[in-house]
Each structure stands twice: as C-alpha cells, then as structure tokens.
Amino acid sequence: MIKKTSNFSYINRELSWLQFNERVLQEASDENVPLIERLRFLGIFSNNLDEFFKVRYATVKRIDEAGKEGKSQLGGIRASELLEIITQTVIKKQAESLKILNNIQQKLKSENIFIITEKQISNTQKSFIKNYFIQHVSPALVTIILNEDAAIPNLKDSAAYLAINMSLENGEHQYALIEISKNMDRFVELPEENGKQSIIILDDLLRFCLDDIFNIFEYNSISAHMIKITRDAELDLESDLSKSFMEKISNSVKDRQDGQPVRFVYDKSIDKHTLDFLMDKMSIESSDSIIPGGRYHNRRDYMNFPSLGRTDLLYDKITALPVKNLGLENSIFKAISKKDYLQYTPYHTFAYIVKFLREAALDPQVKSIKITIYRLAQISHVASSLINAAINGKKVTVSMEIQARFDEQANIEYAEQMQREGIQLIFGVQGLKVHSKMCVIEREEGPKLVRYGFISTGNFNESTAKIYTDYTLFTSNQKILKDVNKVFNFFSVNYKMYRYKHIITSPHYTQNAFFNLINKEIKNKKEGKPAYIRLKMNSISSYKMIDKLYEASNAGVKIQMIVRGICCLIPGVKGMSENIEVVSIIDKFLEHTRLYVFCNNNDEKVYISSADWMTRNIDNRVEVSCPIYDASIKEELIDTFNICWNDNVKARIIDAKQKNIYKRNDKEKVRAQFATYDYYKNKLNEC
Known part of the structure; x- marks a missing residue:
C-alpha cells in the first residue's frame, strides 16, 4: 500500500516491511518448497512479526502517544492512522498464515506425518505422554493462579500462556495461566505407530494433562486458550553516571519485561468472560493492538520444527566450498600477501575467518589484533580465537557492540569473558552503533609492521554464516588497511x-561519497557516456538517498536494485523513477x-559494505564500505549480481502496486541461490 501526498513520493517504511514479511509468507505457501521447510518459513514469518511489534510498531505508538502526527517520519501518514492500518493488515495476514498452516498439515498427512491434538491421542500414546509430562514437563512448569483481588504478575514479553478457566462446583470461576516455557521442546515426537509419525504440540500435551495439573480443584469443566503479549523493546538507558555502560545496558534489557504492551494476541474461540477478565487484569486498552488469532501462538517455534529424519521434505544440504586457491591447510597470511581473496558464505566455508584468527593467535610475529563484533554465535570459535591470542601475549582490541538488538545479553556475557582474559574492550561511540564488520592485524616482518585483515558485509558468526549470504574480502592492501586502522583509532578518540x-x-562520509558516485553517473549520461x-x-x-x-x-x-526487505523507493513511475527497477x-x-x-564510464567502481541505505546506517552508525581493486574479484562480484538479477524463480517485482508478483519470463530458469553455488563449484574446476 502506498500513501502519497503532495510532499511524499515514498512507500511507508512500516508498510513496506509488512510487504517483505508477506514475501516470507509466500515461501510458506509455495508448494515447490519442501513441506518441513514451509513450516519453518511460517516460523520465520511469525518471528519477524514479533520483532516488528516490539520495535517498529512500538516506535509508532510512542509517536502517537506523544501527541505527534509523525508525518515526516512516517511517509506522510499520521501515526494513529498507521497503527490502524498495521493492525488490520496483520489480522489479515495472520488469518492467511493459519490457512497455509492447515494446508501444510494436510499435506503432511499424505506423508504419514500427523500433528495431533489432545483429542486424537491413541491408547498406546497415552502412557508415553503421561510419562513425558511427569519426567520433562511438570518439574519445569510455571502455573499462576489468578483471583479477583490480587494483581496479575508481569507476563513475559512474547511468551505464550494457556489461559485456564475452571468452572467450579460452587458456581464460581477460577482462572489460571500456564506459561509455555521456551526451555522445553514445543514439538514432542511420539513413538511411531503402523508407519505413522505423530507429533503433539506442547500446548496440547498440557491440555491433555490439565487434570493432573489442577487436581486440587473441584471443577465441573475446564478450558484452555492461548494468549500472548508483546512489549515495547526499545532500550531506555539510565542516566546514573555511577553505573558502567554494560550495567546500564544489562538493566535496560531486564526492563524490557516491564515494557509497555504493544500487542495482545488471543485465541479467537476464548469465551468473552475470560477475555474480559484477563484484559482488565493486564490493563489492556481497546486502543492497543488486539489481534484475534488461532489455537496456537508463538508460531516462531516452527523455525525449529523437527526434521523427523525426512530429508526428502527438506532442502538438500550444500557442502560449503573452499575459496579457489586459498587452502585452509596453508598459511592464510602468506596467501593474501600475494593477492586479495573473496569469501562468499554460505557458498564458501566460514572457516577462513576462524583460520585467519587462529593463525594470528599462534604466529609469534603477530603483535596486535583489532576486530569489531556485532553478533556472535552461541558457541563462538571467533571469540575463543581472540581469547587464545590474548593468552599468547597479543594485544587484542575488540569493539563490542553490546546494543545489538536482542543480542545484548549474549554480547555482555562474551564481553565480560574477554575482559577477564585481558582483551581490551571498546564499547562503541557515544550515540552511534558500531555496525561495521572488519578486522586488522599487525605482523612484524623485518624492520616494519605489515597489516593483514578482512572486511565483511555480515557478522562474524558461525551459525548465521550457514544461512546468511555475505561477502568477506581478505586483503593485505596496506592503503585500505591503513584506513581501517583509522576507524579503530576513531573508536578511541x-x-x-x-x-x-x-x-x-x-x-561522516557515506551519504556524500555515494552522492558523488551517483553524480558522476548523471554527468556521464548527460555527456553521452x-x-x-x-x-x-x-x-x-x-x-535523501532515494531522492x-x-x-x-x-x-x-x-x-x-535488489532489495530484500524495506524499500521506500517507488520504482517505475513516469517522470520520477521510470529508469529504476x-x-x-x-x-x-x-x-x-x-x-x-x-x-564509471565502463571502468566500474565496486564496493562491498556493512551499510544499507537507511538513515540509521548513514547517520547513526559506524559503517564501512570497502572498494574492490582486484580485477578478478570485481568480475566475480558483478557476475554474482547478474545471477541474482536474472533470477526468474524466486525474485519478486517491487513496484507501486506492492503485489509481490514473481518475476517471470521466457528465458531459461535461473534460481539465483542455486545458480550461485553452481557458479562457484564450476570456478573450482577452471584452470
């Protein structure tokens, strides 16, 4: 949806994001996607929506509650109007996602996979479920008894709860809440019967065991319906000067649990009396985003739906390739001293980054390591390599961004661990997030120090490197690395x-630098070049970038342009953007x-970057865009862009209509991600 006024020629950011999430939902509905992968895309859709409400919806709500229209920030739409559009759009997409889920479950039945409810449990499954409940669920269960007088405890952000209504023998009602713990598997695999694989969702297992949980109450009937509350996740930092930055962040992360509710989702089959009781207890106003949903919430858990040993219902796993002529068994410093190399994960193995840091940790000639960290894997070989280097006497400096949203606590824990081992920690720059992805080491070679390093578009995270596409340039170009070293100096001064x-x-420079590059293209076009x-x-x-x-x-x-997510630019409009696709x-x-x-008049200038063209990346973050000087790597990057541009299987057209229509033509089928892997596989076989 586009809201156009005399002052605006942009797609609203929040609505564009919802269109992106619709593309994720398209993957869940695509019958050419393997069945279990479709369930996982449903999980991604739901997880994205949770984060959207915590951050973007919450921001718009703050603007509205402050009594501001926010038009300049919101693409010409009043904040109150935008909140209503978002809510109605989400209700519609939630309903669509439920239909898709039901369709997938029907397809799974034809594969002898059954997601059963508490009413479909066979006699032979009952004993397994009861035992599973006693051994694994009951000891960890959090059950909250509610009454008319006492205040309801603060419900956890984005946690799902079963709202219990017991109709007592004396005619009164007893309410309770059961928390669906994040620490328990949401999907319980049951023993196979007659070649059938059955799964029960933890919610339904609890429904089956309600009598065991509430056996001290005497009731005529009992019901259980799911609810979930989402809270504002923006960090409000304390001004107490006596507290460290890490302590302020840690306290602010904890305060998220007390954040203002921004969304309340409930099972639409819940009885009105129970719903009114809960909303009154939680002080949820009718003006809040109240969304009726299905029987199950937190469908983000489908991201971890079990594989069930059914590789035929999953994408084929790819074997990450080596970078041509860059052997992991040899010195990486020696190799990149001769030429630059490009790692493109997940097509290439992430092991080169770990290898670089391991070698730096052990090499007696390496004197210092400087690196930026934004998000680390739960078990990080990057972190252990840096600690290893510090133990070996290297001067290790880590710029740790502990405000990386939703990874703050994990980054704090790694920061504390690194500090204990003598690593110098820099916590960014006041008012700026450090989002750049870079590393530089100094190695003593004869009478001088020689720099080696890498610059990347993504995080140094082994887990996400398996599913995120990212470029990393390994280089010993002293001119580039001198500039990179200046960025680390900027962190200190x-x-x-x-x-x-x-x-x-x-x-300081991103907007003007790219403006100059664009101006050069305008000038060349006018000169007939x-x-x-x-x-x-x-x-x-x-x-500004769009204009x-x-x-x-x-x-x-x-x-x-290839834009995965938010695109506020409206392409293909005559007299405004007719030459943009x-x-x-x-x-x-x-x-x-x-x-x-x-x-550049057919002498292409090519950059890889940590920065998107968003205001935050240009004005409010430390970002680095790195020029590519190696001719073969430049060609490789242009080749991979062209592969993506020619995608006519998974590419959607972004235009004024915002319909997410697939790009289709009569040319040979190109599925970019599969074609890119083949491109690199073929390169290995080239002489």
Whole structure:
C-alpha cells in the first residue's frame, strides 16, 4: 500500500516491511518448497512479526502517544492512522498464515506425518505422554493462579500462556495461566505407530494433562486458550553516571519485561468472560493492538520444527566450498600477501575467518589484533580465537557492540569473558552503533609492521554464516588497511575527524561519497557516456538517498536494485523513477550482502559494505564500505549480481502496486541461490 501526498513520493517504511514479511509468507505457501521447510518459513514469518511489534510498531505508538502526527517520519501518514492500518493488515495476514498452516498439515498427512491434538491421542500414546509430562514437563512448569483481588504478575514479553478457566462446583470461576516455557521442546515426537509419525504440540500435551495439573480443584469443566503479549523493546538507558555502560545496558534489557504492551494476541474461540477478565487484569486498552488469532501462538517455534529424519521434505544440504586457491591447510597470511581473496558464505566455508584468527593467535610475529563484533554465535570459535591470542601475549582490541538488538545479553556475557582474559574492550561511540564488520592485524616482518585483515558485509558468526549470504574480502592492501586502522583509532578518540582515502565510512562520509558516485553517473549520461548503477542491499529508507536515485533516473541513468526487505523507493513511475527497477529475492538463504556498482564510464567502481541505505546506517552508525581493486574479484562480484538479477524463480517485482508478483519470463530458469553455488563449484574446476 502506498500513501502519497503532495510532499511524499515514498512507500511507508512500516508498510513496506509488512510487504517483505508477506514475501516470507509466500515461501510458506509455495508448494515447490519442501513441506518441513514451509513450516519453518511460517516460523520465520511469525518471528519477524514479533520483532516488528516490539520495535517498529512500538516506535509508532510512542509517536502517537506523544501527541505527534509523525508525518515526516512516517511517509506522510499520521501515526494513529498507521497503527490502524498495521493492525488490520496483520489480522489479515495472520488469518492467511493459519490457512497455509492447515494446508501444510494436510499435506503432511499424505506423508504419514500427523500433528495431533489432545483429542486424537491413541491408547498406546497415552502412557508415553503421561510419562513425558511427569519426567520433562511438570518439574519445569510455571502455573499462576489468578483471583479477583490480587494483581496479575508481569507476563513475559512474547511468551505464550494457556489461559485456564475452571468452572467450579460452587458456581464460581477460577482462572489460571500456564506459561509455555521456551526451555522445553514445543514439538514432542511420539513413538511411531503402523508407519505413522505423530507429533503433539506442547500446548496440547498440557491440555491433555490439565487434570493432573489442577487436581486440587473441584471443577465441573475446564478450558484452555492461548494468549500472548508483546512489549515495547526499545532500550531506555539510565542516566546514573555511577553505573558502567554494560550495567546500564544489562538493566535496560531486564526492563524490557516491564515494557509497555504493544500487542495482545488471543485465541479467537476464548469465551468473552475470560477475555474480559484477563484484559482488565493486564490493563489492556481497546486502543492497543488486539489481534484475534488461532489455537496456537508463538508460531516462531516452527523455525525449529523437527526434521523427523525426512530429508526428502527438506532442502538438500550444500557442502560449503573452499575459496579457489586459498587452502585452509596453508598459511592464510602468506596467501593474501600475494593477492586479495573473496569469501562468499554460505557458498564458501566460514572457516577462513576462524583460520585467519587462529593463525594470528599462534604466529609469534603477530603483535596486535583489532576486530569489531556485532553478533556472535552461541558457541563462538571467533571469540575463543581472540581469547587464545590474548593468552599468547597479543594485544587484542575488540569493539563490542553490546546494543545489538536482542543480542545484548549474549554480547555482555562474551564481553565480560574477554575482559577477564585481558582483551581490551571498546564499547562503541557515544550515540552511534558500531555496525561495521572488519578486522586488522599487525605482523612484524623485518624492520616494519605489515597489516593483514578482512572486511565483511555480515557478522562474524558461525551459525548465521550457514544461512546468511555475505561477502568477506581478505586483503593485505596496506592503503585500505591503513584506513581501517583509522576507524579503530576513531573508536578511541572519537572527537577527532579522520580522513579516509579508500574506504567510505559512516556517519561522516557515506551519504556524500555515494552522492558523488551517483553524480558522476548523471554527468556521464548527460555527456553521452555509458552510465548505470547496480545496487544490492537489505533495505532502503533514506529519503535523501532515494531522492538522489530519482534524480539519476530522471537524467536517464539505468538503475537495477535488489532489495530484500524495506524499500521506500517507488520504482517505475513516469517522470520520477521510470529508469529504476527493483526486485526482491526470498529463498533458502537470507540475502544479506550489500554490493554497490557504478559504471564509471565502463571502468566500474565496486564496493562491498556493512551499510544499507537507511538513515540509521548513514547517520547513526559506524559503517564501512570497502572498494574492490582486484580485477578478478570485481568480475566475480558483478557476475554474482547478474545471477541474482536474472533470477526468474524466486525474485519478486517491487513496484507501486506492492503485489509481490514473481518475476517471470521466457528465458531459461535461473534460481539465483542455486545458480550461485553452481557458479562457484564450476570456478573450482577452471584452470
């Protein structure tokens, strides 16, 4: 949906995000996607929606409650109007997701996989379920008894609860809540019967065992309906100067549990008396986002739906490839001293980053390591390598972004561990998030120190590297690494403005640098020279960047854009953006690369970047865009862009209609992620 006024020519950011999540839902409905993978896409859809309400919806609600219209921030829509549009859109998509779930469950039955309810349990399954309840569920169960007088305990953000209504023999009602613990498996696999695989959702297992849980009460009937509350997740930092930054963040993360409710979801079959009782107890107003849903909430848990040994119902696993001519068994420093190399996960193995850090930790000639950390894996070989280096006497400096949303507590724990081992921790820059992905080491070679390093588009996280597409450039280019080292100096002395000759950095230079590159294309087009722009990013919402692209389009510059998520730019509008085309690819992997290509009169300038073209990346974060000077890598990046651009299987067209129509043509089928893997596989066989 586009809201256009005389002052705005943009798609509203929040509504564009909902369109992105609809593309995720399309994957769940696509019958060409393996069945269990479809369930997992439903989980991703639900998880995305939870985070959206915690952050974006909560922000709009704050604007509305402050009595502001927020039009300049919200693409010309009043905050109150936008809240209503979001709520109605989400209700519609939730209903659609339920239909998709029912369809998938019917398809699973034809594969002899049954998701059963408490009313479908066979006699032979009863003993297994009762025993499972006693051994695994009951000891960890949190059950809250409610009454008219006492206040309800603060319900956990995004936790699902079974709301219990017992009709007592004396005619009164007793209410209770059962928390569906995140620490228990949501899907319980039952013993196979007659070749049938059965699964019961934990919610229904609890429904089956209600008499065991509430046997001290005498009741005529009992019912259980799911509810969930989502809270504002923005961090409000304390101003107490006596507390450390880590302590303030830690306290603020804990305060999320007391955040203002922004969404209340309930089973639409719940009786009105129970619903009114709960809403009154939780002080939920009719003006809040109240969404009737299905029998089950927290469908994000479907992200972890069990594989059941059914590889035929899953995507084929790929074997991550080696980078051509970069052997893991040899010195990585020696290799990159001769030329640059590009790692493109998950097509390439993430092991090169760990290998680089392991080698740095052991090499007696390495004197220092500097690295930025945004999100780490739960068990991080990156962190252990850095600790190993510190133990071996290297000077290790880590810029740890402990405000990485929803990973704050994990980053605090790693930071504390690193500090204990003598690693120097830098907690970013006041008012800025450090989102750049880079590492530089200094190695003593004869009388001088030589730098080696890597710059990436993604986090140094072994887990996400298996599903996020990201570029990492390994280089010993001293000019680039001198600039990278200046960024680390900025972390320590951030009142000083540094000049960079090669890399582009936020917050000081990104907008102007890309404006200059776009202006060059406009100038070349007007002079009759070749001119085009190719951009690949997660999101674009900066009106200034969008307006600059509109200007280039009006000058006749052809612009191709691949945008996975938010796209506030409206392509293909005559007199505004008729020379801009945008597609979005949602598939097996999450497209996370940022790649910027400028024709430059057929002498292309190519950058990989940590930065999307959003206001936060340009003005409020420390970001790095790195030029690619190696001709073969430049060609490789352009090749991979072209593969994505030619996708006619999983690419959707982004346009003014916002219908998420698949890009279809009569050309040979190209599914970009599969074709990219084949591209790199073929490169290994080239001479």
